[in-house]
Amino acid sequence: xxxxxxxxxxxxxxxxxxxxxxxxxxxxxxxxxxxxxxxxxxxxxxxxxxxxxxxxxxxxxxxxxxxxxxxxxxxxxxxxxxxxxxxxxxxxxxxxxxxxxxxxxxxxxxxxxxxxxxxxxxxxxxxxxxxxxxxxxxxxxxxxxxxxxxxxxxxxxxxxxxxxxxxxxxxxxxxxxxxxxxxxxxxxxxxxxxxxxxxxxxxxxxxxxxxxxxx
Amino acid sequence: xxxxxxxxxxxxxxxxxxxxxxxxxxxxxxxxxxxxxxxxxxxxxxxxxxx
Numbered sequence: 001x002x003x004x005x006x007x008x009x010x011x012x013x014x015x016x017x018x019x020x021x022x023x024x025x026x027x028x029x030x031x032x033x034x035x036x037x038x039x040x041x042x043x044x045x046x047x048x049x050x051x052x053x054x055x056x057x058x059x060x061x062x063x064x065x066x067x068x069x070x071x072x073x074x075x076x077x078x079x080x081x082x083x084x085x086x087x088x089x090x091x092x093x094x095x096x097x098x099x100x101x102x103x104x105x106x107x108x109x110x111x112x113x114x115x116x117x118x119x120x121x122x123x124x125x126x127x128x129x130x131x132x133x134x135x136x137x138x139x140x141x142x143x144x145x146x147x148x149x150x151x152x153x154x155x156x157x158x159x160x161x162x163x164x165x166x167x168x169x170x171x172x173x174x175x176x177x178x179x180x181x182x183x184x185x186x187x188x189x190x191x192x193x194x195x196x197x198x199x200x201x202x203x204x205x206x207x208x209x210x211x212x213x214x215x
Numbered sequence: 216x217x218x219x220x221x222x223x224x225x226x227x228x229x230x231x232x233x234x235x236x237x238x239x240x241x242x243x244x245x246x247x248x249x250x251x252x253x254x255x256x257x258x259x260x261x262x263x264x265x266x
Binding site for chain 2: 011013014016044063172173178180181189190194199203
């Protein structure tokens with residue numbers, strides 16, 4: 001069974017949804033037969049790191065929202081994450097453009113380290129307050145999952161893999177993705193959003209049964 | 216698959232550019248809107264209307 005996930009490192013419900021999917025996979029009898037592939041998506045392509053400004057302040061300025069509304073949105077997300085056992089620290093998190101990190105993710109994927117890089121980037125952004133648009137940070141995170149720093153730096157500096165990121169995003173739009181995370185199972189069934197663990201369990205079991213009833 | 220889901224929990228599957236979108240009924244889940252970047256409960260009705 002293959003699960004394809006469109007996601008962005010700065011998408012909180014992608015981080016939460018991944019935790020729910022992992023929770024479902026822990027209970028799934030055939031988890032060893034499940035392959036997970038991430039695809040790039042940029043939730044906030046206009047996002048940019050604003051030194052000295054907090055997350056809510058940056059989000060508020062970027063989206064033209066009152067600060068109180070941005071703060072309320074982040075509070076709701078943080079509470080939702082907490083209920084799922086996911087640590088989101090918006091007090092230290094830095095909103096940043098993720099395009100360079102996605103280009104490196106595409107390289108990581110080629111090297112068989114795509115999923116590890118995606119998970120490392122989630123934690124770096126939401127839990128540790130790392131700046132995902134910063135080249136040195138991206139190189140360090142990539143090295144932590146076993147990639148060669150010099151190669152990663154070259155990819156960032158030479159704008160390599162931009163077309164692969166764009167291709168993933170175009171594919172999402174062609175499929176009709178309206179929200180992320182977006183999960184596609186065996187290229188047939190789609191699950192939109194961070195669903196509860198039980199919902200993921202239901203889908204996994206039903207797809208598995210359907211696929212194996214055919215054989 | 217479609218019949219199984221409908222029978223078991225009144226959920227439905229809907230065609231989404233060749234994919235079947237699994238609808239979890241009352242459990243709508245949470246997502247971030249790809250157009251606005253805003254995050255919150257999924258607006259199931261909007262997803263259906265937009266198709």
